[in-house]
Amino acid sequence: MSVSAVDAKTLCLFDVDGTLTAARQKATPEMEEFLQRLRQKVKVGVVGGSDLEKIKEQLGENVVDKVEYVFAENGLVAYKDGKLLSVQNIQAHLGEDLLQEFINYCLNYMAQIKLPRKRGTFIEFRNGMLNVSPVGRNCSQEERMEFFELDKQKHIREKFVSALQKEFAGRGLVFSIGGQISFDVFPEGWDKRYCLGILEKDAFEKIHFFGDKTKPGGNDYEIYTDSRTIGHEVTSPEDTSGYVKSSSSTDQLKTLLLLGLLLIISQLRCLLL
Known part of the structure; x- marks a missing residue:
């Protein structure tokens, strides 16, 4: 295989x-x-906790055609090569009684929190x-950053999640803090590792995962530490592209050195004969 050929057995997720x-x-841009450019070397996929519409807002309306795999809502909505693979549904899995009990508790808890500002859509229901x-x-970007900085000091989301973990212990729910203003709630096993089960049938030899929320409690932690992935912690989009480019250059250099070594060995054998 030439250095520039696509490695179909490696996925960068x-x-x-x-x-x-x-x-x-x-x-x-x-x-x-x-x-x-990366797609010319390996298979590429994205996995996010947001729904597909929000991922489209960030990565483009035709995102499902820009990369080989798109896993929205941790993979509960999955696309491969631009085609829908599967969709899961949280209400069918948990049942209406548990959902309403949980939502009512959250609304009551948030009613007791005093913040500089509150806007709309406090609970977003996804697949x-x-x-x-x-x-x-519904907060603005400025209000988002205001809450994010306050949360760093007051640990608002962390305390909220702690209360939920105590209230709903043993009920099969997992809580994951991500982004700047919210946290996700899903059934056990429905974190970002869910997409790995979908990928198993494609038999990748290596799955490199890149994420920023890789510490315990972060929404990248489970997939980052999973034995099926090679985890890479990044701090920003610029760090991501720089990290991958550096790793790619190192891999290419190793390949060239190996080819050179094999050539030298071959020449030595000819001389010895």
């Missing part, structure tokens, strides 16, 4: 927020170009999860 884009922002935001997902 990227988180979206904080990895390919700034939180809830559009990908830069440089990032889009980077992904297309594979619930997204809970104390400030409300």
Whole structure:
């Protein structure tokens, strides 16, 4: 295989927020170009907790055609080569009684929180999860950053999740803090590792995962530490592209050195004969 050939047995799988884009922002032209160049070397996929529409807002309306795999809502909505593979449904899995009990508890809890500002859409219902935001997902970018900085000091989301873990212990729910203003709630096993089960039938030899929320409690932690992936922690979109380019250059150098070594060995054998 030549150095420039596509390695169909290797997948580079990227988180979206904080990895390919700034939180809830559009990908830069440089990032889009980077992904297309990477596709000339390996298979490429993205996995995010957001629904498909939000991923489209960030990575482009035709995102399912820009990369080989798109896993929205942690893979509960899955696309391969531009075609829908599968969709899962949280209400059918958990049941209406548990859902209403959980939603009512969250609304009551948030009613007791005093914040500089509150906006709309405090609980967003998705196919594979619930997204809970104390400030409300309708906040502006400025209000988002205001809450994010306050959350760093007051640990608002962390305390909220701790209360939920205590209240709903043993009920099969998992809580994952990600992004800047919210946290996700989903059934056990429905974190970002869910997409790995879908990928198993494609028999990749290597799956490199890139994410920024890789510490315990972050929404990249489970897939980052999973034995089926090679995890890479990044801090920003710029860090992501720089990291991959550096790794790719190193791999190519190793390949060239190996080819050179094999050539030298072959020549030595000829001399000895």
